[in-house]
Structure formats: structure tokens, C-alpha cells
Amino acid sequence: MLMTVMGRDSSASYYGELAGVRALITGLSPTCGVDIARKFADHRARLVVHADAISPEMDAITTVLAERASEVKLFTDACRDTESAVRFAQTAVQAYGSLDVVINLVDISEDEMAAHSDMADVEDLVAEKLTMPVHVTRIVANRMRLTLNEGMVLNVLKLPAPRTYAQAAMAGIARQALAAVTRGEAQQWAPQGIRVNAVAPTTTVVDEFTPPTSEPDIAALALYLATKPARSLTGQVFDAAGMARRGC
Secondary structure (H helix, E strand, O other), X not given: OOHHHHOOOOOOOOOHHHOOXXXXXXXXXXXXXXXXXXXXXXXXXXXXXXXXXXXXXHHHHHHHHHHHOOEEEEEOOOOOOHHHHHHHHHHHHHOOOOOOEEEEEEEOOHHHHHXXXXXXXXXXXXXXXXXXXXXXXXXXXXXXXXXXXOEEEEEEEEOOOOOOHHHHHHHHHHHHHHHHHHHHHHHHHHHHOEEEEEEEOOOOOOOOOOOOOOHHHHHHHHHHHOOHHHOOOOOOEEEOOOOEEOOO
């Protein structure tokens, strides 16, 4: 569980050092990442938020974040290829001069999984979904390096719970791809004090009574990873339930 990573510290729910931290959150939507964004806003962070589209729900979320955060800048650029992802990342790092924390939310819906039943199609889908996180990670990490700023990147993969062994295999492909990206980027940027970690769902087939992943737990993990006590953690892929795994 999360306590195996965070320890049994009663103060873990609030970190004063995060006040004013410059945090980028990509892939935010009404169904993905709201608790994470609110936690950083509660800590008075300066947020750069990327959402795929504007909606009444997103307007409400942005209003709540603006009431709690030190500052919020919202972008809705369409980032569906390398060029647009790079362009957005370059804009994001300029928002506050540099960034301290990046949370990339990667949401693969049940409909998307159902539409990609062939394993090769799943690999293509995962590659497409990881395009923006990969480019954002590299551009922001390079900016951190140039400004002599240590920082943290967390890539969070959200998938529907596997109901069949075929779906579990698809989830395994997505997890392995994310783990490979995480390890590679973590190794590259570790000498500059820049940490790269990930959260991915387990690939075990579940029944209808299995509870969904707790986003508040993931939000708590994201906060902890952004603090000084977590500086030794990089290249890790955490289960959605919170347990760290090495070399996944």
C-alpha cells in the first residue's frame, strides 16, 4: 500500500514545502486527474493545466482550482502528434520560467480498448497515448537542467480493469511500454537530480466486486514524490493500489 512508500507519517497529508511549487498537469479531464490537481492546488501550487477540451465540467474544475491554487494557467492545445506536443511543452515551460513537477495523465478508455482488439493495434494505441508524455518529459527535464532545477515527473496510466485474459494482456502491453519509457527517462535525467516515476494498473483479471483504483491515493503518492524525502525514488513503476515494483 501507499504506506510502504510514504511511511507512517501523520503529516504526510500536507507538505508546506510545496507551497508555490510550479506544477504542470497534462491530460486533465472531468474523469481523470481531478483529485491530483486539487491536491496540488490545496498546497497553493502554481499550476499549468492541459485539458483536451473545454466543457462545463472543465470550467467548474478550473474555477475550483483557481480558488485554491496560487495561480492557474489553462491550455487546451490539441496535442495529437509530435510537433504539437513539442510546441505545447515549450509553451508550458515558459509559463513560469521553469517547472518543478510534471504529472502526465494517460487515460485509455474502455471504448478505446474495445476498438483495438488486435495486439498490434494496442501497441499503436499505447504509442500514440505516450507521445505527449514522452515529449513533455524531455522538454521540461531539459529546461530543469538548464535552470539548475531539480524536479519530478510522474506519468499516470489509467485503464479499465481487465475482465478477460485478453484485456489483461492488453493492459500488460500498456504497462510494459510505460515502464520502459520511465526507466529510460529516469536513467537519462538522474545525474541532474530529475526524477521520473510512473503509476500503472495491475494486469490481473478482476471480478465485478473489485473496487476501482483510488485516485485520492494516487494524488497522495504524487504529492509525496514531489517532496524532498522522496528524492531517492526514480525509475519506479507503482501499482495503481500504491505498491512499488522494480524492473516491471
